[in-house]
Amino acid sequence: MFIADVLGTVVAPVQSKWLDGRTLLVLRPLTPDGRPALKTRVAIDKIGAGVGDRVLCLDEGNGGRQVLQTGPKGPVKTVVVGFIDAVELGPRIVYDHRAANPPQPLPKK
Amino acid sequence: MYLARVIGRMVATQRYPGLEGVALQLIQPLDESGAPMGDALVAAATVSTGPGDLVHWVDGREAALACPETYVPVDAAILGFVEQADVLGRDLAAPGNAWEQPRSAATEPH
Numbered sequence: 001m002f003i004a005d006v007l008g009t010v011v012a013p014v015q016s017k018w019l020d021g022r023t024l025l026v027l028r029p030l031t032p033d034g035r036p037a038l039k040t041r042v043a044i045d046k047i048g049a050g051v052g053d054r055v056l057c058l059d060e061g062n063g064g065r066q067v068l069q070t071g072p073k074g075p076v077k078t079v080v081v082g083f084i085d086a087v088e089l090g091p092r093i094v095y096d097h098r099a100a101n102p103p104q105p106l107p108k109k
Numbered sequence: 110m111y112l113a114r115v116i117g118r119m120v121a122t123q124r125y126p127g128l129e130g131v132a133l134q135l136i137q138p139l140d141e142s143g144a145p146m147g148d149a150l151v152a153a154a155t156v157s158t159g160p161g162d163l164v165h166w167v168d169g170r171e172a173a174l175a176c177p178e179t180y181v182p183v184d185a186a187i188l189g190f191v192e193q194a195d196v197l198g199r200d201l202a203a204p205g206n207a208w209e210q211p212r213s214a215a216t217e218p219h
Contacts, residue, residue, distance in 0.1 A: 007196045009195050010112070011191070012165060012190055014156050014189060015188055016175050016188045016189060024110075026141060028141055039111065039140065040111065040140040040141040041110060042165045043110060061170055064171075073174050073179055075172065075186065076167075077167050077171045104197075105197050
């Protein structure tokens with residue numbers, strides 16, 4: 001599982017029947033202390049997350065199928081499964097959602 | 110699951126049994142700003158898409174599950190055609206907002 005910021009939504013009118021009616025979100029995966037990490041992902045929303053939320057995301061097929069109850073043949077992998085309230089790393093609280101700022105676009109390379 | 114731009118088609122006449130009739134397309138993964146992310150790859154198209162389309166795709170075992178026959182050697186599959194991808198207030202599906210393959214004589218349709 002990884003921590004991510006929700007950046008936006010995806011609208012796909014033509015897609016696999018397993019995904020019909022599900023909300024897709026664009027995620028920016030993060031290190032525990034909140035720096036961008038890994039690749040930009042698209043995930044299925046299970047909890048009602050929106051832009052600006054910091055979330056917990058599952059990235060494994062069997063867990064995803066179980067959460068979404070698709071049965072053994074659902075082609076789902078990345079699923080948003082929780083809101084993150086706070087992250088404690090060693091002695092420090094590195095994230096507290098009450099004090100958090102919304103995600104900003106990355107600086108141009 | 111990731112975002113990508115379809116950049117081309119693949120032709121393969123000899124297929125593993127179960128993959129007959131599955132379209133193979135070249136895709137370039139894109140990041141949150143619409144820029145290319147990593148190398149282009151070949152994906153099985155489980156919905157009808159074509160070069161120039163913005164799509165979302167899945168890798169790993171789930172890719173084969175999206176195909177009509179689910180026990181096939183596929184590790185990347187296009188799951189859907191993206192009509193709108195709103196990222197921090199910017200629509201990546203709008204013209205000019207996400208990377209597109211440069212047009213050349215070689216990529217022009219016949």
